[in-house]
Amino acid sequence: MTIILPDCSDGELAALALVGRQAAFAELVRRHQGWVFRLVRSHIGDGEEALDVTQASFVAAFAALNRYDAARPFQVWMSRIVINKCHDWRRRRAVRNFFSMALPLGEADDVADEAPLPDQAIGAEQQLAEAMKAIAALPASLKDTLILRTIDEKSEAETAEILGISQKAVETRLYRARARLAESLKKV
DSSP: OOOOGGGSOHHHHHHHHHTTOHHHHHHHHHHHHHHHHHHHHHHHOOHHHHHHHHHHHHHHHHHTGGGOOTTSOHHHHHHHHHHHHHHHHHHHHHHHHHHHHTSOHHHHTTSOOOSOOTTSSOTHHHHHHHHHHHHHHSOHHHHHHHIIIIISOOOHHHHHHHHTSOHHHHHHHHHHHHHHHHHHHHHO
């Protein structure tokens, strides 16, 4: 009997991957890579880095596949892994930034400023970049909620389940995130 992988549920694919069917995990990646990349990019704002974090998220998911409960939605389980990988990336970046600032003055000239020059990147692309920076600067609890609710279009209940908080907490965090985002974008 031949198993048609695209017809399998996420739980069935996970079970097949656990017994050594690499194609089953490849199908899970194919099925979920789009929204995972969008979630990562929303968190960190850089497309190149988002590819690396997306790949790291799937590697971590494969390593933790034996802890996946097939009775629960794969997307909820995977979202938690993705958010954790985004937090890891942010911590590593903070350390790198700290050490880049610690260079001797003569070598500090080689450290590039990532901010665009005023005469570059105009129009809609510049506004998008500013919005992504403002979102990336939000505290993790507010950013996670904002991204899941508005960019990833999760319901309040789904967001609460992914983050392990109440629906009221989702509502409050979303309100605070939007207020901080509006304030940040006014300054730009």
